Amino acid sequence: MQYASKMTSDSETEATWPRGRRSSFVAQRVRDMIVAGDIEAGTRINERVLTEQLGVSRTPLREAFKILEGEGLVRIEPNRGATVVSISPEEVEAAIEVLIGLESVAAERACERATPQMIAEIEQLHTAMVDAYKRGELMEYFHTNQTIHQRIVDCAHNATLSRIYAAESARIRRYRYAGNRRSERWARAVFEHEQILDALKQREGALLREVLRAHHLNGWSVTRNVLESEMSKANG
Amino acid sequence: MQYASKMTSDSETEATWPRGRRSSFVAQRVRDMIVAGDIEAGTRINERVLTEQLGVSRTPLREAFKILEGEGLVRIEPNRGATVVSISPEEVEAAIEVLIGLESVAAERACERATPQMIAEIEQLHTAMVDAYKRGELMEYFHTNQTIHQRIVDCAHNATLSRIYAAESARIRRYRYAGNRRSERWARAVFEHEQILDALKQREGALLREVLRAHHLNGWSVTRNVLESEMSKANG
DNA sequence: TATACCCATATTGCATGCAATAAATCGTCA
DNA sequence: TGACGATTTATTGCATGCAATATGGGTATA
Missing domain, CATH: 1.10.10.10 (Winged helix-like DNA-binding domain superfamily/Winged helix DNA-binding domain)
Incomplete structure (x- = not known):
């Protein structure tokens, strides 16, 4: 038996990792x-x-x-x-509530504390994400998207916030991926990301908080439907 | 050598714990x-x-x-x-920012979802806390206080929120204890807790959010001074 | 057929042994 | 005395062995 992994070829065994880590x-x-x-x-x-x-x-x-x-x-x-761990849609929703709360804190602080370099990096990521969208590269899009949200949180210069956000975000990642597969949501999400970037660049904390919040709620309403229909397929 | 512990007498060794846990x-x-x-x-x-x-x-x-x-x-x-781990005042402040954010989410949800039983339990805890204050029992006060905040968060019926709040709260606990030792802050904190309880009982989510936020910011401004003066004592 | 029981096997939880590394000790010499 | 290096001791990281528990399979019985 073997656990699948995208990282190494199947028959390969790891080189020994360094002692202590x-x-x-x-x-x-x-x-x-x-x-x-x-x-x-x-x-x-x-x-x-x-x-x-x-x-x-x-x-x-x-x-x-x-x-x-x-x-x-x-x-x-x-x-x-x-x-x-298997996570129910209710638990994913609970986690998203928390992520929204964390991003709300981050939004205000990011607009106060973000360095021009950080904003420039996010702008680059945004461009790359839009490009991935245009090329229809869903996985690349999804990954860049995640990175953007993490970087916005990092702009708050709050290590605790970044750490918790990263962990929670990873925990529910594979469930959120489902939502973006619907193309009409995908287009809408890209548009919302334009708003997010604008709010950050103009350092409008309250606005950024609200567009992020709306972005996640919109995304979740789609993802929830996908998850629930997948679950009913799996169980029926 | 031996690590101090309030839980067991010094010479005592633990009875064996159950296998598997x-x-x-x-x-x-x-x-x-x-x-x-x-x-x-x-x-x-x-x-x-x-x-x-x-x-x-x-x-x-x-x-x-x-x-x-x-x-x-x-x-x-x-x-x-x-x-x-040793935590700097800046890191404590960062964690408190996060705790405020988590309680903000909790406040709204708690006012929607709290059961009468949960509110009654918090009211009991509040009474016990005020009693501890009147008796000058600082440790008991502090512990009950912590429990109240955790219970308010639990009212949101969001397991992720409760888990993260508990962990972050524990992480900085020993640093926050310092602030309450000043009696004028102590009295003020008790008053703020009356407001917190009222807002919860009336299920005024936005109000609860704001009084909680103010409560933590007030507490932190005192605690920060105590921590910084303790640190300068330790280093000078 | 379904179910209860027993036994063989697999898997896990924990203690321990060994090697790698860090820390302490001691001797040497400036 | 104090700095430096060698040597001993302590501590940590990891692999492994053993016992406890779970799991699967076969057989007997209803």
């Missing part, structure tokens, strides 16, 4: 697999399989599980080990 | 020690000492360190193990 690297690899959806939600993770695949012993892997449990990506049950 | 229990114990200030900020934690004190092997202890690292309570460096 093995559990962090393992956590990063497993996190990537989970966030990317390479390991299906709800499945138990077999330690032996993953240790062989990653070329480390069980100790750093089990430490990695503790890290990922703290991030809400796996659940560890006694004698049953680690299971990839 | 040892790292969680160890994490809880170490978390309590750190949050209570029993282990000083900036100090390295010796694995051998703590394993002997807690009566577990190094494996669950090291797993607990990974959990606590995720919570921002310790930092793990290769070949140097776990160190209790």
Whole structure:
């Protein structure tokens, strides 16, 4: 058995990771697999399989599980080990409420504290994102989009805010991806991102807060429908 | 050597914890020690000492360190193990900004979703807190105060919100305790809590948001001064 | 057929041993 | 005395072994 991974070819075993950072690297690899959806939600993770695949012993892997449990990506049950957490639409909505709240704080602070360099970087990302949209590269678009939101939060120069936003955002990433697949939402989202960029460039904190909020609520209303129809397909 | 703990008498060793939950229990114990200030900020934690004190092997202890690292309570460096994180006033302020943001989300939702039972529980806690204030029991006051804020957040019925709020709140707890020692701030804080309770009971979300925000900003301006003067004492 | 039980196997939780690294100690010499 | 290097000791990172638990399969019985 083998867990799929977009990072390495299937038969390949990892080169040994440096002593002292093995559990962090393992956590990063497993996190990537989970966030990317390479390991299906709800499945138990077999330690032996993953240790062989990653070329480390069980100790750093089990430490990695503790890290990922703290991030809400796996659940560890006694004698049953680690299971990839499955998140309901209600839980995704709850997390988005939180993300909106975090971005609200970030919006005001970002408009006060962002350096011209940071804004320029976001503008570049925005251009790249629009380009990906025009080329129809959904994955690239989605990834750049995520980066833009993270960078806006980073503009607030609040490490706690950036850390929590990144973790929560990763936790629900694979569920949010669903929404953008509808092309009419995709076009609308690109337009909203124009507004976001404008508000940031003009350093209008209250405006930025509101357009971000509306952007997420619009996105979620579409994503929720997609998720729910996918779930009813899966269950019926 | 021995790490102080308010939980057990000094010479006592733990009864063995149940198999399958040892790292969680160890994490809880170490978390309590750190949050209570029993282990000083900036100090390295010796694995051998703590394993002997807690009566577990190094494996669950090291797993607990990974959990606590995720919570921002310790930092793990290769070949140097776990160190209790020391937080600067700027970082406390950043975390408080986030807590205000989280409570802002919570305030609106709590006023929509709180059950009468939950509001009644908060009212009881409030009464107990005022009582502790009148008796001059600062520790009891502080603890009840923390519980009230957490319960208000819990009223929003958003598990993600509650989880993040609890973790961030714990992370900076020992730094916030400083502020309340000034009696004029203490009296003012009790008054502000009356306003908080009223707003919740009347389910005025926007009002609750604003009084909570003001409450934290007022508290922080006092706490910051105390922290900074303590730091200048420590360094000068 | 369905179900209860027993046994073999797989998997997990934890303690421990060993190697790598850091820290402390001691001796040497300026 | 104090700076420097070598050597010992302590500490950490990781792999592994063993015991506890869960899991799957087969058989007997209703």
